[in-house]
Amino acid sequence: MTRHRLLAVVAAGALPATSAGGSGFDDNDGGSTAQQSTGPANPPALIAPSGDAETKALAAARELASRLREEVELDAGIGVSAGSVVAGNIGDERRLEYTVIGDPVNEAARLTELAKEQPSRVLASGGTVADAAEEGRNWSLGEEVTVRGRSAPTRLASPAAPAPAPRR
Secondary structure (H helix, E strand, O other), X not given: OEEEEEEEEEEOOOOOOOOOOOOOEEEXXXXXXXXXXXXXXXXXXXXXXXXXXXXXXXXXXXXXXXXXXXXXXXXXXXXXXXXXXXXXXXXXXXXXXXXXXXXXXXXXXXXXXXHOOOOOOEEEEHHHHHHOOHHHHHEEEEEEEXXXXXXXXXXXXXXXXXXXXXXX
């Protein structure tokens, strides 16, 4: 397993590919490789390289929510968090699985649970929004909550602006 600085977007249900640049990749010492080449075909977490990952993941989350509603009429919660995680293949030759483990993944999963009760169906951690470049302007900070499994409170952030029209 390798330690990475990654950003996780977790959504309930199957995820169609998004057109927001950068999602679906992990960063391994500067070289990007497609997660799909090392992981499952429909991973529950989209991984973006560090750098401008927050901007790309937040934009992808807004677009994903919009496309799920409009194209497949799927009502899913989406959570976004950032930080260091451990990513890699675990298991043996008969059952090898790609996994991502760490606090950001857990936080994103908890935000996904809370997002299902929000009109936008999307929540991000305030820290992720604060670290985003221009995309942070499309988000509004809300209340602080302590999500299950964490002792520190998480500032909630939700989209303030509608997602851009999907690029075709």
